Amino acid sequence: MQSSAADRAGTGTSLYVHVPFCVVKCGYCDFNSYVVEDRSVHDRFLDALDAELRREWHFGAPVSVFVGGGTPSLLEPARLARLFEVLGRHVDLAACDEVTMEANPESLTEAKAAIARAGGASRLSIGVQTFHAHHLRFLDRAHSAERAEAAVAEARRAGFTNLSVDLMFGIPGETANEWSSDLERALALQPDHLSCYNLTFEPGTRLHRDLQRGQVSPNEQEVDRDQFLATRARLAAAGFHAYEISNFAGRGGPCRHNDHYWLQGDYVGVGPGAASHRAGVRTTNLKAVEAWADAALAGQPCAASAETLWPMQRAAEAVWLGIRRTDGVDLGAIGARLAVPAVQQFTATVARHERAGWVARAGDRIRLTDAGLLLADRVGGDYLAPGAVG
Ligand SMILES: C[S@@+](CC[C@H](N)C(=O)[O-])C[C@H]1O[C@@H](n2cnc3c(N)ncnc32)[C@H](O)[C@@H]1O
Ligand code: SF4
Structure with a gap:
């Protein structure tokens, strides 16, 4: 019998791999990600990842692996193959229940999805956000609705049977009808899992600056609340289980990696700015790609800060x-x-x-x-x- 998530609380160690590159920096996003034109930086990133994993991963098979970002699917095919080769050198991906990779529609291709699949990824999480062109533009997304739908089809053709779609509601000016049509269009893609996030105005982002200058205003709280409640009702009717505030499990079940995190399991994060938490000690890596890579390639710890929690x-x-x-x-x-x-x-x-x-x-x-x-x-x-x- 499969054990429940709660039974497994706190056991084992998960691995998070941060790929810090993006095609554009979305105006709402405060994640550690950069637009880097010089592709040689990607090679140096992969070399440094190899070195950091050699130093940091000593935990046998992880509970789960999450290759996130940033935009992992932005790596060119040969580099994406090398990413999984590097991971496979240090981690037994085949022994791991869930290996997720994040992908963006503008850069995912069937060939890249096939490389990730062959490399050991068992789950793909695609950032769709919205199917409305004006909202995609507002969010600075580098893809169209049609490209997002094509990316899901390509991932399926490449053999992914566990596909998650990320959506966002609460986009300024978004109407109830627009949001419900986003949900319908996402459901039509028959995802195995859905994440629906309420847009937040994160300090330090372009969106937050626009808010402070009065150039944009958030929707009324009631609008956000109604969209949140409509999401739960519609996805419940479609057979999705709301196992967390923003996360809905379909055929693919819950995201094991995120569940491990919410259940306070230990995790090791590698890559620029990645956080780790092991037995009450939390560390956060150097954020800048170059500084992080220098440390990793010199065989030094990449952590910029450490905190012991009582x-x-x-x-x-x-x-x-x-x-x-x-x-x-x-x-x-x-x-x-x-x-x-x-x-x-x-x-x-x-x-x-x-x-x-x-x-x-x-x-x-x-x-x-x-x-x-x-x-x-x-x-x-x-x-x-x-x-x-x-
Ligand atoms: C950091 S992104 C990485 C994945 C990928 N690059 C993408 O853009 O889809 C992960 C998810 O976080 C969510 N997200 C990021 N910033 C957010 C914000 N300010 N408010 C709500 N959701 C946000 C988006 O839904 C996004 O798909
Ligand atoms: S939301 Fe995704 S694509 Fe946009 S900047 Fe953040 S990590 Fe990059």
């Missing part, structure tokens, strides 16, 4: 991360795993959230209610607050 902080993070999952979190199990009195520590916060109607409690397990789902960031954040952690 057990109660880890418990608070476990609640903050895990409460996003539909199953909620078992405070007793978190306490037992981290050897801290989590149930007692969070009693006052849970009681306050119960009174507000944001959280439902059954024994030591708490879950977000429908009202709480709409305030998930705030509710989860309350467990990190100094007063809650003690």
